[in-house]
Amino acid sequence: MTDHPSYLKVFLIFARNSLVRDMTFRANFIIDAISSIAWMSMNLAFYVLIFQYTPMIGADSGWGKYEFFLFLSTTLVVNSIVQALFMTNADEFSELIRTGSLDFALLKPIDTLFLVSLQRIDWSSLGNLVFGLGLMGYAFAKLDYLPGPVAIGLYLLYVVCGVAILYSLMMSLAASSVWLGRNQTLYDFWFYITNFSRYPKEIYSGKYGDPLRWFFTFIIPVLLVINVPARFLVRSLRPHTAQDWLLPAFALLAALASLAAARWIFNQALVRYRSASS
Amino acid sequence: MLARATTWWTILRISIEERLVYRGDFALGTLMRFLPIVTQIFLWAAVFSAIGTRAGGAKIAGYTFPDFIAYYLLTMISRAFSSMPGLATGIARDIRDGTVKKYLIQPIDMLGFLLLYRTAHKLVYYLVAAVPFALVFYLCRGFFPGWPDAMTLAAFVASLVMSFFLGFFLEATLGMIGFWFLEVSSLLFVYMLFNFFCSGHMFPIDMLPGIWGTLVKLIPLQYLAYFPSAVFLGKITGAELAWGLAMQFGWLLLLIAASRAAFRFGVRRYSGFGG
Numbered sequence: 001m002t003d004h005p006s007y008l009k010v011f012l013i014f015a016r017n018s019l020v021r022d023m024t025f026r027a028n029f030i031i032d033a034i035s036s037i038a039w040m041s042m043n044l045a046f047y048v049l050i051f052q053y054t055p056m057i058g059a060d061s062g063w064g065k066y067e068f069f070l071f072l073s074t075t076l077v078v079n080s081i082v083q084a085l086f087m088t089n090a091d092e093f094s095e096l097i098r099t100g101s102l103d104f105a106l107l108k109p110i111d112t113l114f115l116v117s118l119q120r121i122d123w124s125s126l127g128n129l130v131f132g133l134g135l136m137g138y139a140f141a142k143l144d145y146l147p148g149p150v151a152i153g154l155y156l157l158y159v160v161c162g163v164a165i166l167y168s169l170m171m172s173l174a175a176s177s178v179w180l181g182r183n184q185t186l187y188d189f190w191f192y193i194t195n196f197s198r199y200p201k202e203i204y205s206g207k208y209g210d211p212l213r214w215f216f217t218f219i220i221p222v223l224l225v226i227n228v229p230a231r232f233l234v235r236s237l238r239p240h241t242a243q244d245w246l247l248p249a250f251a252l253l254a255a256l257a258s259l260a261a262a263r264w265i266f267n268q269a270l271v272r273y274r275s276a277s278s
Numbered sequence: 279m280l281a282r283a284t285t286w287w288t289i290l291r292i293s294i295e296e297r298l299v300y301r302g303d304f305a306l307g308t309l310m311r312f313l314p315i316v317t318q319i320f321l322w323a324a325v326f327s328a329i330g331t332r333a334g335g336a337k338i339a340g341y342t343f344p345d346f347i348a349y350y351l352l353t354m355i356s357r358a359f360s361s362m363p364g365l366a367t368g369i370a371r372d373i374r375d376g377t378v379k380k381y382l383i384q385p386i387d388m389l390g391f392l393l394l395y396r397t398a399h400k401l402v403y404y405l406v407a408a409v410p411f412a413l414v415f416y417l418c419r420g421f422f423p424g425w426p427d428a429m430t431l432a433a434f435v436a437s438l439v440m441s442f443f444l445g446f447f448l449e450a451t452l453g454m455i456g457f458w459f460l461e462v463s464s465l466l467f468v469y470m471l472f473n474f475f476c477s478g479h480m481f482p483i484d485m486l487p488g489i490w491g492t493l494v495k496l497i498p499l500q501y502l503a504y505f506p507s508a509v510f511l512g513k514i515t516g517a518e519l520a521w522g523l524a525m526q527f528g529w530l531l532l533l534i535a536a537s538r539a540a541f542r543f544g545v546r547r548y549s550g551f552g553g
Contacts, residue, residue: 058324
């Protein structure tokens with residue numbers, strides 16, 4: 001008997017309970033999964049259409065059709081993990097603050113950030129993960145190439161970093177509802193910011209593009225979320241020179257800094273929290 | 279007749295006042311809605327850079343790079359007219375939870391009431407959104423080929439006004455499917471998906487190749503975003519323009535009839551309980 005809970009065990013119980021809950025409304029679960037896949041298929045159709053007219057997104061950027069599909073599948077993988085693990089929880093967190101139910105979370109003998117971040121897992125969002133992996137397999141088959149174990153290992157590491165950055169951003173936005181009272185525009189804000197991460201960073205160039213790229217790389221590092229892992233999958237875009245490795249190295253740092261910042265904001269929010277009830 | 283006009287005027291006035299309460303939040307939200315356009319500009323600039331010089335005559339489906347940006351901005355205007363957020367779900371919910379009873383008991387027509395309510399919301403929306411819209415269009419004026427001639431402008435305005443009514447009656451009809459199936463949310467999701475893709479909100483539908491382009495131009499969704507914008511940019515002219523406007527009007531009449539019929543037959547099936 002230790003005096004602190006086993007976090008892994010608690011997480012697995014959360015995952016199991018959420019799965020049981022999802023399976024209770026099975027038809028709803030299937031419809032949810034299908035609708036998110038339908039949404040993504042439409043996005044895919046849009047890019048297929050674009051590549052009818054152009055060989056590449058950005059002149060000499062290296063993002064040809066199938067290379068871009070690898071980018072798109074990475075977007076799907078990262079976003080579906082974030083949605084499955086944290087989206088529902090971040091949404092409920094704002095609600096916990098507004099209604100004062102956060103009291104119950106604070107009383108439990110477990111790290112509060114852990115508890116409010118992972119309580120409920122949305123399994124249906126993983127439909128997009130499967131779709132993303134399928135798309136990735138298709139792109140690799142078309143490119144007739146498979147990355148080595150080191151590239152795959154690095155890819156997985158940077159997918160985790162990407163998830164960490166997005167999670168930190170989402171939690172910080174959710175925690176800000178302590179100050180704002182309610183946070184209706186959370187999703188809007190979230191959507192508008194992450195929208196910048198969905199494209200290869202090469203497209204942000206020129207007089208207005210360069211500052212924008214700089215801002216979303218170093219201040220709010222959402223451009224690292226997809227770009228860094230996706231490049232490990234594309235042979236021609238993998239880091240080759242020492243200078244190419246600077247960005248992945250920075251991404252590691254950015255992920256850790258984001259997590260630290262999110263925890264700091266979260267703690268600040270808890271200090272300001274006044275129970276709404278009782 | 280006069281009593282009726284007074285009633286309708288009162289409904290319109292109350293709805294306008296209700297809407298003006300949140301004007302600050304509203305103007306900011308409108309400005310934020312232009313943010314995705316920023317990424318669209320960069321995406322299309324990158325696409326065009328790969329096929330030739332951006333400034334030069336390179337075209338995709340008849341659209342130059344500035345045309346694309348102007349097109350996306352114009353669809354924001356057409357969507358401001360044709361989109362009816364929550365209309366279909368609202369009607370379906372009223373049917374499910376029984377609120378629809380009030381339209382059956384009170385001497386007021388449901389479709390007329392909802393149309394006035396929406397008109398009021400839209401009017402306030404244009405009033406408040408005019409400033410952010412003007413600002414964005416002014417900043418992006420370089421992407422536009424200049425003002426079109428008076429005839430084109432008149433056609434543009436006509437098709438915008440019709441797109442408002444078309445959007446309203448289309449969504450209202452869909453919402454009234456709730457008289458037959460109590461849960462219509464997944465059906466509406468599919469509609470939203472189709473709407474996003476086929477209305478031209480995502481890209482100019484001229485880009486669709488072969489049979490797909492023909493099919494998408496057969497259904498009325500193109501009038502909700504694509505058609506007014508293409509008219510403004512001078513992509514549709516002459517006989518094609520006249521025919522397009524006539525078709526839009528035809529669809530509008532058809533959908534008014536469909537929504538009336540759906541209401542009439544729906545109410546026959548409907549049974550309300552309790553108070």
